[in-house]
Amino acid sequence: MKSINIDILSDFKIDINVDGDKVEIESTMENNPQLLNTLFNNNELPFAGIVLDTKDKNWIIYYIFLSKGKKIIITTKMPIIEKTFKSVSTYIHGADWFERELEDLFGINFEGHPKLGDFILHDDIWPEDVEPMRPDFDLSSIVPLYRKDIGTKRIVKEKGSFIMPIGPIFSGEEESVHFRLETIGEEIIKCHPRLFYKYRAIEKKAENKPVYQVLLLSERICGKTAVSHSLAFCLAVEEICQIKIPERASFLRMYLAELERIRHHIEVIGRICNSTGLLVAENQVSILEEGLLRISQELTGHRYLFSINQIGGLSWDIKDELIIEKTKEIGKILKELGKIKKMLISTSTFLDRLEQVGVLDISSVKDYAMVGPVARATGYNNDVRKYIPYLEYRDMEFDVSLEKEGDGYARLRIFFSEIEQSYNIMEQIVKKLPEGKVNTNVQLKRGSGIGIVEGPKGLCVQFVRIEDGGKIGRYRVISPSFFNWHGYHLAVEGFAFQDFPIILATFGLSAADNDR
C-alpha cells in the first residue's frame, strides 16, 4: 500500500481536512472523475468502495480510498432531486459494481457507465421502477412480477457456441449462485456469475433499528466471518461515540479475529481438497475445523463466535487460564495441519490441478480493487492490519504473506502461511494480555463513522450513521466478497470446465457475504 502526499491535490481547489488517520476531502461532481483518477491511477491508492447517504435533502456520496496510515474519504453533495451522477468507473474499474448497485437500489443514473440495469434486483422478478433504498420509497407498494427469464446477452457468437447454466441449486452443499458459462466445447470463454439470489436487504432492514439490534444483523452478513463484520460495525460506532475500549477487550478482540481467520482458512483448504477429489485430506482437515469450532464454543459460548463483540468491548470476559489452555490446543491442531500440508505439497495429482490454474495478474487485481488472500497471491500487499492498524495491531509482530504467481497453488500457500502468522499473533497476545475490564459504558451520539477491518476474506468496510435516540440512519456494508466476485470471471476464462470448481474453491468466496 502506497502513501500519499496530500499537497499534490492542491490543483483541484478542494477543502482538505486531516483528523488523525482520517483525511476528509470535499469535492464537487465535476471534479470527481479527475480527482479519483489522480488518486487511483497516478498514485495507486487502493479503492475501498462508495457509500451513498442522505442528509438534509441532499445526497452525500462518499468515495473511500486507503493509503499508508490514512483513510481518505472524498465527499460530494448533490440535491436529492438530482438523479444523474457522473460515473467514475471509466477510471476505476473496481467502482463498476458499486455504481450498478446504486442504480438498482437508489435509481440513480450514472452518466458514462456502459452497463446498468439487472443486477441486485433481478429483472425477471421486479418491475423496473423499484428503488427500495430511496428514503422516500414506499415498500408496501412493491409487487413482484414474475416474467420469463430475460437471459444473458451473448458475447461469443461463433458457430456451435452455447451457454452452460449452473445453479442456483447445484452440487452438494454449495451456496446459491447462478453461473452462465459461454463455451464452444471444453474451454470456458466467458463467465457471467449471476449473484444476489440471497439478497436479504440487510442495509434496508437496519434502518431505524436500535444499534444493539443491528449488531446482531452485522454478524449474520456472513456466518463464517462474523467477528470481522461485527468488529467493523463496532469500530464505526465507537468512532462516532468516541469510546475508547479497555485494553484487555482490544487484545481479546484481536485474539478472536485471528481464531476466526485460522478456522476460515482451514475450511477453505478443506474445500480445495474436496474440489480436487482428495477426500481423505478433506476429512482430515474437517476434523481440525470441528476442533476449532468446539474451542470457539468453549471460549465464547458460540461455535461461530456470534454475540461476543459488543459496542464498547466484549460481552463476556474469557479467563486467562482458559485462553492459555486453548491456545495450546490450537497449537496442536496446527501441528496436525502442518503434517497434512507436507503431504499435500508432495501429492502430484493434487498439485497438477492447482498449478497454473485460475491465474490472475497483479495489474488486473489492482484494476478490480480485489482484496484479501486472492490479491496477496499475486503480490499485491493491501493488508490493513499492517497499513492502517486498528485495535493493537501496531504492537504485534507479523509478516504479510505474499506470493507472486497468482494461481490456485499460490492462493493455497497464502492460506497456509496466514494461518501460521495468525497463530503467531495469538501467541503474542497470550503473552501480553493485560488485566482489567472488558467493556465500558456506552453513550450513543449522533454522527457517522467508518470501520475498516481486515477480515479472513479481505477488507471489510462498514459505514454507520446514528440518529437521535440511538437509531441507525444509514448502514452500509462493503464486503470483501463483493470485490472478489467482480474479478472472479478473469480467473476462470480460458480454463477448462473441470477446473471451474477448483478455481471457485481457491477463491474462498461467499455468496452470503456478497449478497448481504
Added chain:
Amino acid sequence: MSRWVLTGLSRGIITTKYPKKKDKTPGITPGIPVTYMGNKIYEKIIEICPTNAIYMKDNIPRVDISKCIHCLRCIRHGKDSISWAMDYEWAQAVHEHFSLPSIFKKSAHIRVVDAGDCGACLNEVKLLNNPYYNMHRLGFFITPTPRKADILLVVGCLTEHMKMPLIKAYEAMPSPKRVVAVGTCSVSGGIFQPDFITYSSVSEVIPVDIYVPGCPPPPLAILHAIMMVCNKEINPK
C-alpha cells in the same frame, strides 16, 4: 496415494456414539435458555431478548425456542441470568405425519437448498459428513439432485429470489417427501424480520414437516431431525 489411506486409518475412530449414547463432549452445542417456575425475575430478561423468544404467558415464563438466536444476552446481562441447558435434541414436528414410511428406515437421500443463509447453517450441514458426525453410518446421503431426494433441508431465511428455485426443487422431488427447515431464520425469520424481500418462514411457500431452530443449529440437532423423519430409534442412555 497409499500414504493418504494410511493417514486416514492411523487417525482411528473418532465418530460420536450418538444416537446409541448421548454425546456430552464440550463445544458441540451452543445450548438453549430454559425457564423455571421460581423466584427469578424474568421481566428484565424478557425486555433484553431481541427476538421475543422469552415471554410471559399466564404468569409463567416460557421460551419459544423457534425464535431463539443464541445471542446469549439473557445469560450475560448481569445478575439474575437465565438458566442454560447444553441440549441439542430440540427438533419439533409440525404435525403428526412428519415421518417417512418405514421403508426409509435404513437409508434416505437428502437435498440441501440454501434459501438465503448466512453460511453458518450450511456449514453445520456440511459438517454432518465429517468423521465426527459421519451420517453415512446411519444411511443418510446428500444428493446433488432433488430428483433422487427423499428429504429436503432448507437453510436460511427465504428470499424472494430463491422462492421459485425452491418451489421447483420441491416439485421435482418424488413422493413421499418431507421438508426439514433448518435454522431459526427458516423457522421464524429470527433476526430478519419479514419485508418486501424475505419471508417470515419457509412454510409460507412449501409445507414444512419438521423445524430445527438454532442460529446455527449444531450438527447433532440436524441429525436428530433427520432421524426423526426416518423413524430411527433415538433412545440415548
